[in-house]
Amino acid sequence: MPHSFQNHQLPIRLLGVSVVFTTAMAKPLRDLDPYFMQGGDKETDVFLWFSLLDGPSNNTRDEGDSYTCQILISWPVRPEKGLPEVPAASADRLALMKHLSRDWADPFHTIIKAIPDDAEPITLKLEDWPPPVNPRKDGWDNMGGRVTLAGDSAHAMTM
Numbered sequence: 001m002p003h004s005f006q007n008h009q010l011p012i013r014l015l016g017v018s019v020v021f022t023t024a025m026a027k028p029l030r031d032l033d034p035y036f037m038q039g040g041d042k043e044t045d046v047f048l049w050f051s052l053l054d055g056p057s058n059n060t061r062d063e064g065d066s067y068t069c070q071i072l073i074s075w076p077v078r079p080e081k082g083l084p085e086v087p088a089a090s091a092d093r094l095a096l097m098k099h100l101s102r103d104w105a106d107p108f109h110t111i112i113k114a115i116p117d118d119a120e121p122i123t124l125k126l127e128d129w130p131p132p133v134n135p136r137k138d139g140w141d142n143m144g145g146r147v148t149l150a151g152d153s154a155h156a157m158t159m
Contacts, residue, residue, distance in 0.1 A: 006129075007129050008127060008128050009125060009126065009127050010126045010127065010128055010158065011077050012074050012075065012076055012077070012126050013074060013075055013077055013085065013123070013126075014072060014073070014074040014123065014124045014126055015072070015073050015074075015086060015093050015096065015097055015122070015123060016070065016072040016073075016121060016124060017070075017071050017097070017115055017119045017121040017122070018053065018069065018070050018071075019068070019069055019071065019115050019116065019119055020061065020063070020067070020068055021066060021067055021069050021111075021114065022065065022067075023056060023065050023066060023067065025111070025114060026052070026066075026067040026069060028107035028110070028111075029107055029111060030052070030067075032107075034052075035051065035052055036049070036052065037049075037051075038050070041103075041104065043103070044075070044081070044082075044083070044100065044103075045075060045076050045078075045083070046073060046074070046083070046100045046101070047072075047074045048072070048073055048101070048108060049070070049071070049072035050070070050071055050108075050111070051069070051070045052067050052068070052069055052070075053067075053068040053069065053070055054067065054068045055067045069111075071097075071112065071115065072124075073100055073112075074126075086123045090119075090120045090121065093121040093123070094115060094117070094119055094120075094121050097112060097121060098112055098113060098115070101113075126158045128158060
């Protein structure tokens, strides 16, 4: 194990929110894929992740005919292109999610626009820990040659 390490924040920001949508609201997305989807906007480099966390058959809400949906939006920090840092206030984070998706086609635009105003998007800090460039010199302990890590197993990485 290295004697010291430091995670490096990536120049990508991510906001996520879980929201309950009616079956009718979730239907256009479920018609595309019944569980999850992801994609990017080639014009802005903004990325979307959408997934279903539960549905009518396994939730205990009063409005049982509904789905809990997870919506994530990420983007590279590029203030000169209107891709800013994450705002501190929850309302501003939600407004940014809606702003970044303003030109998206349906059903993506509609689903983000439908996130309730009282939703509280959270920020996920994306970090990476690059392995040492020279493991022997930089103190990477391979347990006397008994342990070798290669590729993605040799370092922490984002999802």
